Amino acid sequence: MDDIETQGMDRRRFLTVLGVTGAGTAALSGCSTGRVEKLIPYLVQSEDQVPGIATIYASTCTECAAGCGVHVRTREGRAVKLEGNPAHPVNQGRLCARGQAGLQALYNPGRVRSPRARQADGTFKDITWDEAIATLASKAAEAGGKLAVISGAGAGTFSTLLADWTGALGGRVVRYEPFDHEPVRAANRQVFGLDSLPTYDFARARYILSFGADFLETWLTPIEQQRGFAESHGYRGGEMAKHVYLAPRMSLTGMNADEWHAIAPGTEAPLALAMAQVIMAERSGAPEDANALRGVLSGYDPEKVANEIGLTAEQIRRLAREFASAQPGLAVAGGIGSQHRGAAEVCAAVNILNYVAGNVGVTVRFGAGLPTADGYAAMAALIRQMAAGEIAAVLVHDANPAYALPRSAGFAEAFAKVPFKVSTATMLDETAALADLLVPQSHALERWDDLHPREGVRGLMQPVMEPVYGTWAAGDILLKTAQQAGGALARFAAPSWESHLKAAWQEIGRAAGAKDLQMWWVETLAAGGLYAEAPAPMPVRLAATASQVAGAKPEFDGDGAFVFSAYPTSMLFDGRGTNKPWLLENPDPVTKITWQSWIEVHPDTAADLDVREGEILRVVSPHGAIEAPVYVYPGVRRDLLAAPMGYGHTQYGDYATGRGANALDLLGAPGEAAFVPYLSTRVSVEKTRRYQKVAKTEGRNRQLGRGIAEAMGLPAARKGLTPEAAHHEEAGGAAHEINTERELKAIAGFAEEQHEAATKGNYLGEHPQWGMAIDLSRCTGCSACVTACYAENNIPWVGEADVLRGREMSWMRIERYYEGGQDGEPLEVRFVPMLCQHCGNAPCEPVCPVYAAYHTPDGLNGQVYNRCVGTRYCSNNCPYKVRYFNWYAYSKRAFPEPLNLQLNPDVTVRARGVMEKCTFCVQRIRGAQNLAKLEDRPLRDGDVVTACAQACPSGAIVFGDRMDPESRVTRAAADHRGYHVLEDINVRPAITYLAKVRHPVEA
Amino acid sequence: MRKLVFVLGGALILVLAAVALSRDAQASRQAAPAANDSLLAPVLSASDTGRLKGPTQPIFFRHDIHAGQFKINCQYCHYSVSVSSEPGIPSMATCMNCHLVIGGTDSTAQREIKKVRDASNNKQPVEWVRVHYLARHAHFPHMRHVKVMGPNACGTCHGDVARMPQVFQVNNVRNMGFCINCHLERGVSRDCSVCHY
């Protein structure tokens, strides 16, 4: 019998071995005396759980539509960390902040804990699953054809089941995703006659033009794209791609560009067409069918369009020439932040630009078919139907349109008209709050499921632990309902969703030609899914409609002085991140603001309006008004105001509810538009004369020439210059100061003393010297490492009030420094990940009166929490300010039930009154050493990977033993770009930064 | 007059020293193992648990019978001690491996074994009272110690459990001095960050 063995979840049934794991916040350093501890044994010892040893399960991330593969690290039956699955083609072992924070969706205190039914008085009351299924079955049956289902974009076995299930009743499914990239697809239909999303090969591109597409944050599949971007734009062997960002606001993607041009809002299309025109006019080699376009393009001579765009014709020509000559290039458009009414035209124009430059089929590859939903048009239709009372029942699954759509779209009102509304939401979100019945589905880590994000990639999900609450997999809900209702639904007879899914995978297995299905299943499950080669790009020709492209300027509602842009942030995305403290505390990579919403104002505009940071501004559009504090940001046009999406929730758990202002309130009804235009209103501002201190982690954003974030021009890098030499060369050969005799002596003296010290007691003998190298030419400032650090090291979030006092505990922070940006110079942004430098000559160590801060034999700057009395002298004396103090019992506040289940048992949870800081993940080092000892082998390079290095989507961080000349870190640190931050004060950091490399700036 | 200063300072230090040392004295006072030399476990009834050393457990489990008289290897129950930092607590299933058939000879044994069977049948795990545990900021990798000192090294810290009708704490393992002394004698690392992180 080659059937896939169906085991219930009691195979993994567990009881947390409390006493043994040290789980929970009871594990405070120095306070565990006099407690009677219990040892609670397993009933049945599961073969894949050994207490004290992490078990890894492969699964798939559901935080956005990209479908990255994750490894779930579990201890004693609790998921404790999410990491990238190295085998997965999309993210290849990396994971962004949002993905890692999925854990806080699993353990969120605000989850719906059982089925709930709306009562007469409007409140919810807990009911049993039997009651819930009964109600659902009857209602669904009687609704029949008047049943509508709103579901997320995710495609897979479940979406198929859902479609069949709904179809059987005669109803219809609307698959809705807030950021559905409809403009891109519309453009592909028009220009290439293809209704799909291509994949973009950033790794191959030598010249990247982004027309407001934030491919490092929220556009399509960010991690994959960031990885590719780091490959091409990271400096290696004298080469790096050039990245030009063209948008009215500088997003994180823009901050990583070599050139940013703040073009007028809505002028991307004429710009792209003008560039295409230049290329067509000046170069041969464009596909001959492009000649059909000459007519259209002739209307877009740079001289004609330059003014409205806000560039000079010369600049347009230069960009066009550079773009065409760097083969292959890549132009992308369709970012959410710049999605105005003309977005489809923009994407069409950019398609043409790519086509004439010969990039289609090279860096723009059709055929993989990235995930898409039905687009806003379908949603609009459903809203009209609901409003007209043509819908009897609605089932909402994995979607929150009541929040994600502008209020003016009228979803809530229409939804309210539906007699019976069901939601499977795990959290009580805005849509669920309007429902009559809540049937909470299990989190992706608690259920069987799969995801089919694109051709050749099928991700699997498996229950890695018992459901935290009494929730069901949505599949089980459907099947049980079907069996209860019978009738048209009778054919859905699978005993459980698990068996249904496994049956489906048997077909896949057979199709894949698996000999032993059972064996194949186990392997696939372990690999986290089924990955085939990416399909070869399908040949693409211009469609007849291509020549109808137009660069018409989109119109904006209202006549305010400013154009308003609502954009998604890399932390909160479309607002689904706002219920996770990790994402709220992790500063927005661009503004460095936490826990609050804000309004970005250009410095000059701020001066004109006479407002300063923190003044609460009232922004009024024809459709509504919001109030939020001002953040003065040099990265926006003078005529643009920008505000982040994701705030202003009215439901969605305690962390999100009532936090900040909802930028969507300023948007008008999309009406007949095929998508929601987020950049479509003009606004005016009113001063409220009220102030709110902005909870940002930014101190001073200029380096004051202290050489913290070094950078050098490409020519200097090619010459193999050190950052200092490059600096002097670029500064015009300023005299290079040489240390005096005496200084050199002193430094040598230090070295001797330290060598001397290393011959005593524990320090005697051979020890690894742990070190790190961080390549700033790859770091994009995305802050995935920060969340990784929080997750690995049980770092408590401190909340808005304490961030305002600068008390955030982020062992790893991303410092963002501005260069230029004043009197006409282009604004340059540099990121520096700042963590404990584990100095060889650490200032913090000698000043600690109790040796809580001391140097370990293996070159770590040790911090013994339970010895620390909290004089805080070490922090005063730390030049990098990377030591963090527990002013309150933060860990008690930060991990309420059940969030405490996520605590990493290998790391002490710090008590009030002690100092803490980056440990280079010493628990991972010790773990690796223990393992090596058991296996009687020495540690190998790569045995120890810190949480930050593991997460980094750009692969900018390398960790290892500096004593081993062959180790990756030693080789990386030897690079001519290597330097230490604040090298002059001779603290001998163990972290080497590799200077950023930039393309020479041109006018 | 300078004397005066020294005298006062000295006195202060002495007082504190006295305090510290007295605390440690009690801490590391060693309790003698149960006083019968033969491995034949004494006959005891559950009513004796009160006067036996160590905490009274929900089930009067006799290490001296299992590990002593029947010479069951420690690692049969504490299955992960040689691979993990955690020694592992036997699952109820492990107990039932034997106690499906073994029902006990005397009335006490039968009563206690019945508790095990009931617990297993009702899926109600027994809540043992913990005897040895460390502060949560101290990480003790069992496997490293078993690896170095061999599988029968348990006694080094846990005492002669094979002769304990009821397990009690022989060495105060919560006392860092106990660890340090051993590490000193064996000349192994005393670096703080080996255990504290």
Add this chain to the structure above:
Amino acid sequence: MAAIAPPYVPKQTHAEVTRDVVATLGTPSRGYVMMLAAAVGLFLVGVVTFTLLLKEGLGLAGYSPPVMWSVYITTFVFWIGIGHAGTLISAILFLFRSPWRTAVYRATEAMTVFAVMTAGLFPIIHIGRQWIFYWLLPYPNQRYLWPNFKSPLLWDVFAISTYLTVSTTFLVVGLVPDIAAVRDKVSGWRKKLYGACSLGWTGSDNQWRHYTRGYLYLAALATPLVLSVHSVVSWDFAMSIVPGWHGTIFAPYFVAGAIYSGIGMVLTLLIPLRKVLGLEHMIRDYHFDNLSKLTLFTGSILFYAYAMEYFVAWYSGNPFEQTTFYLRAFGPMWWAGWSMIICNAFVSQLLWFRKIRTNLTALFVISVFINIGMWFERYVIIVSSLSNDYLPWAWGQMNPTWADWGILAGSFGWFGMYFLLFARTFPIVAIQEIKETIPMPRKRGGH
């Protein structure tokens, strides 16, 4: 021949001196009671605040990283400084045989002891886990753990405990003959009490010989402490690498500042006390004139030190130092920076004028300015230096909260309470030293 008595000699007979001083121990005046009540009130404020700190955590205070030390350490240094003037006057001036100290030294010595007692509390209050402060002391333990003798904080522990021990002994020894004198004047239980405290003093020639010898030794022992203790305290800062702290000038700079602030406090205490206890004819303008001169002298040293700090910062060419000092004057904390310079460097210069030196009201006002100025000096040095050191991204300002002020107020209450109680219980003016200065009355026939 009728010699003109020098100005420090009270115009009284031996008997009158004793009488007047003992009178200060009589039923307290209304003013005294009010001052005591105020002190106790403040002390209670401090107690409540500290209790809350223990319960909730140091977060209640205004600490905002990078400023990890602020009001508590400021106040600690402030009180330590206060102590120094006492020892200077009682010990050093004793060794220099400058007779004008006699009337004031007892008060100042008492002030020293209580100031150090107050300061001693702060290292405990300010640490994160106050309940294990004793880990800072070296004591043998089974974990083979010792404190880090490289850490300036540990030097502090020793400096302060030594200082407290010596100055307390010095005060007590000096008191013995006076207590005896009081004992002979009072009756009832008080006679018993003072009898016990006077350690069986009979005033025999033999006792006097030993007494004076012993007192001399103690003075000699206390003298170096004036310089050493505050130097050690200054090294808490100077030994670090924080721009604005890391200076070789710190030890002398702090010692001068300490004495300066100490005398300021002496003035602040004596001027009202003299009224309340009716000691006008013993503590006289002459004494205040001398104290003022001392103030002027140390104040000028401070002036020089401030100037030097800025000069060195500029001359060193060290960008970090330069930024720190630029911001100290023109940064967000300019107000604190300037109030320190004005109160200390400039106000004290008024004392060049004899008129001001002898005008008690003016003197009192100035002394208050000095106290404020010196507190701000420490606040500026600590907070402003920490606010902006090496890494601009980490820069940040801190604003004190009620928890900071509560502890500060409490410290004043704690100090004032002890000082007032002492002034009422023991002779606040050294009877026997005053008497020494009074020429022997000529009896008929003489001898």
